[in-house]
Amino acid sequence: xxxxxxxxAVGNLLRARGRLVMTASGVLVGTTAVVLLLAxxxxxxxxxxxxxxxxxxxxxxQVYPGFSPRPEESREPAxxxxxxxxxxxxxxxxxxxxxxxxxxxxxxxxxxxxxxxxYGQFVGVPPEAAPYLGLRVARGTxxxxxxxxLVGASVGSFFVDPDAQTWEPVEVDVxxxxxxxxxxxSVEGREQAFDITISGxxxxxSGSFDGTVFLPxxxxxALNEWSSGNRLxxxxxxxxxxxxxxxxxxxxxxxxxxxRELGYGTGGVxxxxxxLNSFFTTMRLMLGGIGGVALVVAAFGVAxxxxxxxxxxxxxxxxxxxxxxxxxxxxxxFLIESMLVGLSGGLAGLGAAYALQNAINGxxxxxxQGQGGPGFLxxxxxxxGNRLIVIPPELALFAVLLAVLVGLGAGALPAxxxxxxxxxxxxxxx
Amino acid sequence: MAEQEAAxxxxxxxxxxxxxxxxxERAVPAIKRVSLMIRAGEFVGIMGPSGSGKSTxxxxxxxxxxxxxxxIRVAGRxxxxxxxxxxxxxxxxxxxxxxxxxxxxxxxSALDNVALPGVFAxxxxxxxxxxxxxxxxxxxxxxxxxHRPGQLSGGQQQRVAIARALFNDPPIVLADEPTGALDSRxxxxxxxxxxxxxxxxxxxxxxxxxxxxVAGHADRILSLQDGYLIGDHAPETAxxxxx
Ligand SMILES: Nc1ncnc2c1ncn2[C@@H]1O[C@H](COP(=O)(O)OP(=O)(O)OP(=O)(O)O)[C@@H](O)[C@H]1O
Ligand SMILES: [Mg+2]
Numbered sequence: 001x002x003x004x005x006x007x008x009a010v011g012n013l014l015r016a017r018g019r020l021v022m023t024a025s026g027v028l029v030g031t032t033a034v035v036l037l038l039a040x041x042x043x044x045x046x047x048x049x050x051x052x053x054x055x056x057x058x059x060x061x062q063v064y065p066g067f068s069p070r071p072e073e074s075r076e077p078a079x080x081x082x083x084x085x086x087x088x089x090x091x092x093x094x095x096x097x098x099x100x101x102x103x104x105x106x107x108x109x110x111x112x113x114x115x116x117x118x119y120g121q122f123v124g125v126p127p128e129a130a131p132y133l134g135l136r137v138a139r140g141t142x143x144x145x146x147x148x149x150l151v152g153a154s155v156g157s158f159f160v161d162p163d164a165q166t167w168e169p170v171e172v173d174v175x176x177x178x179x180x181x182x183x184x185x186s187v188e189g190r191e192q193a194f195d196i197t198i199s200g201x202x203x204x205x206s207g208s209f210d211g212t213v214f215l216p217x218x219x220x221x222a223l224n225e226w227s228s229g230n231r232l233x234x235x236x237x238x239x240x241x242x243x244x245x246x247x248x249x250x251x252x253x254x255x256x257x258x259x260r261e262l263g264y265g266t267g268g269v270x271x272x273x274x275x276l277n278s279f280f281t282t283m284r285l286m287l288g289g290i291g292g293v294a295l296v297v298a299a300f301g302v303a304x305x306x307x308x309x310x311x312x313x314x315x316x317x318x319x320x321x322x323x324x325x326x327x328x329x330x331x332x333x334f335l336i337e338s339m340l341v342g343l344s345g346g347l348a349g350l351g352a353a354y355a356l357q358n359a360i361n362g363x364x365x366x367x368x369q370g371q372g373g374p375g376f377l378x379x380x381x382x383x384x385g386n387r388l389i390v391i392p393p394e395l396a397l398f399a400v401l402l403a404v405l406v407g408l409g410a411g412a413l414p415a416x417x418x419x420x421x422x423x424x425x426x427x428x429x430x
Numbered sequence: 431m432a433e434q435e436a437a438x439x440x441x442x443x444x445x446x447x448x449x450x451x452x453x454x455e456r457a458v459p460a461i462k463r464v465s466l467m468i469r470a471g472e473f474v475g476i477m478g479p480s481g482s483g484k485s486t487x488x489x490x491x492x493x494x495x496x497x498x499x500x501x502i503r504v505a506g507r508x509x510x511x512x513x514x515x516x517x518x519x520x521x522x523x524x525x526x527x528x529x530x531x532x533x534x535x536x537x538x539s540a541l542d543n544v545a546l547p548g549v550f551a552x553x554x555x556x557x558x559x560x561x562x563x564x565x566x567x568x569x570x571x572x573x574x575x576x577h578r579p580g581q582l583s584g585g586q587q588q589r590v591a592i593a594r595a596l597f598n599d600p601p602i603v604l605a606d607e608p609t610g611a612l613d614s615r616x617x618x619x620x621x622x623x624x625x626x627x628x629x630x631x632x633x634x635x636x637x638x639x640x641x642x643x644v645a646g647h648a649d650r651i652l653s654l655q656d657g658y659l660i661g662d663h664a665p666e667t668a669x670x671x672x673x
Contacts, residue, residue: 001552008549015537319533322494323547324522324598326515424495427533 005329009336016309020341023305026298027345027403028352034291035353035391035399038284042390045280049273057269058249059097060134061256063090063242064265080263082239090244093258095251098132100125101239103220107227108184111151111213112193113172116159117182120152120211123240124220132245135209140175140200148197149181150214153204158211174198187229295406298345302410306338310418317418318426327419334415335408342407346400353399357389364388441505441601441634442468442491448499449486449657460486462657463500468636470601473628475648476638482654484638485606491636492525492604493517505601522551526595526633528605532587534579540590541566541575547597565593569623585616592623596631603627605637609644621647 013020049058066080080086082101091099103124111118125133127144136142137150144150156174160167181196204210215223225231244259246252253274256266310317317330449461460483468474476484489495490502493509502509505524512520521527534543541562548558566572569589579587588608595603605624609617625647627633639645653661 004549004552004555007555011538011542315533316535319535320546320550321518322492322521322527323550323594324518325550326518328515329518329550422495424489427494427529 002332005332006336009333009340012333013337013340019305019309020344023302023341024345024348026301027295027342027406028298028349030291030295030298030406031346031349031399031403032352032356033294034288034402035350035395036356036389037287037291038395039353039357039389039391041280041284041287042392042395043388044283045276046387046390048276048280057134058273059246059252060268061244061246061252061259062267063099063244063259064267065238066260066262066264082242082264083237084234086264087239087242089262090242090259090264093255095247095255095258097245097247098129100129100132100243100245101217102241102243103217103224103237103239105183105215105220106224107186108191109223110182111155111159111174111196112180112182113159113174113176113178115161115163116170116172117162118155118159118172118213120155120158120213122213122215122220124215124217126217130214133209133214133243134245136203137200138203140198143199144214144216145199146216146219147195148199148216150200150202151198152202152210152212154210155213156201174201183223183227185227185229187227295402299406299410302338302341302407303414305341306334306411306414307417309337310334310414314421314426314429317421318423318429321421321423322427330421331415331419334418335411338407338411338415339404340407341411342403342405343400345407346403349403350396350399353391357391360389361387438469438471440467441470442466443503444491444500446500447487447490447497447502449483449490449495450498460657461490461497464654464657464659465500466652466659466662468634470634471628471632473625473635473647473649474637475645475651476636476654477640477642477645477651478654480640483657484654486657487654488604488606488636488638492527492602493520494527518550522547522598524600524602526592526598526600526603528588528591528595528603528608530607530610532579532584532591532611534587534590534594536579539576539578540571540582543579543590544593544597546594551598561597562593565596566590568596569593583616584612585619588612588616588620589623592620592627596627596633600633602634602636605635607638607640609639609641614641614643617641617644 063082063086065082084101087099087101090096105122105124109122125144130144130150131142135150138153142150151174156172158169159172160169175198179196179198180193182191182193184191202209221232221237244255246255252268256268259266320330320333443466445465447461447464448459451458451460464487476487478484486495490497490509491504493504493512497510504520507520507524509517509520534540535546538546541559544565545558545562548561553561563572563575566575569592571586571589571593574582574586574590579590582590588611592603592608595605603624608624609620612620621637621644624635624637628635637644637648645651651661652659
């Protein structure tokens with residue numbers, strides 16, 4: 001029965017092809033607007049995520065000391081320190097690829113090249129865990145043997161002459177021979193120079209590590225003991241923070257939560273990403289609303305056409321009723337017709353959106369590229385394959401469903417009116 | 431002949447039927463206390479001046495409109511008791527309508543027009559087309575099955591409409607001036623066809639007409655004037671209209 005009514009409705013639509021095209025075009029424009037505007041937010045989001053940093057930073061969690069989650073065991077909330085036990089506990093969590101403990105040098109330390117010095121952060125990491133920092137070398141090799149160091153990209157540019165009136169940074173080739181490391185000993189009350197080999201300079205864009213000098217963990221422990229004159233019990237060792245690498249971007253959040261449940265503090269881009277996501281959700285709602293206005297206009301078009309169709313086909317409605325159609329049959333016929341108008345407009349609109357997607361993304365690729373892609377964008381599009389407009393399959397499905405709903409919604413009132421027409425009144429209409 | 435007719439069951443029975451239209455405040459009585467009986471297989475002509483209520487009466491009997499008073503029984507059903515859905519089913523199963531201006535759907539082929547009632551009966555397409563084809567053959571129109579109504583003559587169009595009225599094999603055919611839009615020769619052919627449906631197919635036929643020649647095909651004439659039934663050759667109802 002439904003199938004028969006469906007066939008009849010299709011036939012009705014096809015015989016008024018011109019009107020179908022006109023009305024569906026309204027839905028087409030609305031659907032295209034909604035899809036493109038939303039696709040723009042998806043594209044921007046992907047570009048923004050790519051811009052925050054390498055995919056590496058999305059699986060990165062920083063862990064800070066925290067408080068014991070079980071205060072009933074002791075009256076004072078116990079401070080949870082970042083010791084080797086913490087490293088072991090976090091390493092044992094599901095979804096953790098590696099835990100990199102970072103320990104900084106506790107005394108005044110600098111790199112020395114002639115009279116020029118570099119004062120910055122000197123951090124020790126276990127050489128075997130260093131690859132999990134997510135860093136790459138731009139020059140040299142990624143190696144952290146005893147007496148070796150890896151330096152951030154900007155380290156070489158910030159050497160200064162400590163005796164000069166003003167500290168003018170000078171450029172130093174850190175990979176050159178003869179570089180020393182000068183460390184202050186509080187026991188002896190003076191600095192002492194150590195030999196050091198810089199094995200590699202890291203790529204820029206390593207975030208907070210651009211000014212860091214990485215040393216092997218054991219070297220940092222030795223320096224700390226030497227400068228303070230105390231041997232430290234390994235159990236007393238406290239790391240500055242731990243860098244936890246999750247196995248995948250999807251597990252990052254769960255790992256973060258598990259770590260917080262243990263009582264430690266966490267941070268990282270993964271967390272920032274949640275904020276970014278909520279920003280883009282707001283943006284989507286706003287732009288979707290703007291596109292929605294076009295769809296509402298289209299809905300009025302569909303409603304108007306259906307009203308006209310009913311006026312025009314009043315006699316036909318009367319005839320169908322004389323031939324035994326029930327009110328709900330007439331209702332269904334008109335609902336199916338308006339739904340099909342919505343569907344065809346939606347599908348055509350989606351097609352138009354895909355065509356425009358290709359055209360826009362293609363034009364961006366063809367544009368003269370500056371340092372960071374087309375100049376008017378605040379980020380580098382080339383990182384996301386020059387795709388500013390991204391239509392995910394869910395968006396496509398959503399848009400078509402929306403168009404169908406628009407058709408149904410707009411056709412509802414006219415269809416009810418048609419169904420309620422008394423047969424004689426409809427038949428007598430001239 | 432009289433005994434034979436008396437043996438047939440009564441298929442339409444009206445008692446004190448009234449229909450008053452309301453145009454705002456103004457009441458327009460179109461049918462006034464009409465009582466009548468029609469037996470199965472009768473061929474009844476309905477005559478009367480314009481505005482006398484002929485079409486209105488036909489609509490009431492066919493369940494296209496509801497009376498404002500009295501009772502109408504058709505084929506065992508009291509129409510005033512039927513819901514709108516039941517009335518639709520009644521029209522589908524019991525009544526075939528034929529109109530003066532045919533009311534064919536212009537964009538559909540003759541075959542599809544004939545098959546249209548089958549859509550609302552929920553008949554699958556094959557069955558619909560098969561039956562429509564048989565009816566077109568009975569009307570001598572198989573060679574016009576693919577034609578649109580606009581490509582057919584008036585007489586052919588009316589025969590398509592009659593085939594459509596017969597689609598669900600209803601016992602009653604109600605025709606409102608079926609020859610009104612046709613020349614007299616074609617009109618006679620259409621009346622001959624209706625007569626044939628009455629005699630050979632056993633249909634009960636009610637035909638509204640202005641034309642006395644056309645009315646000559648009928649067994650019995652009901653005369654309406656100003657909404658009153660003023661003449662009825664059937665002896666059963668004559669008493670009531672006198673009363
Ligand atoms: N929908 C309606 N609303 C108001 N009045 C109506 C309506 N339909 C019919 N009438 C009135 O009812 C009366 C009978 O009309 P009806 O159409 O039954 O006449 P008729 O005998 O068929 O006339 P004709 O020979 O011209 O077709 C007329 O006065 C007409 O104006
Ligand atoms: Mg009339």
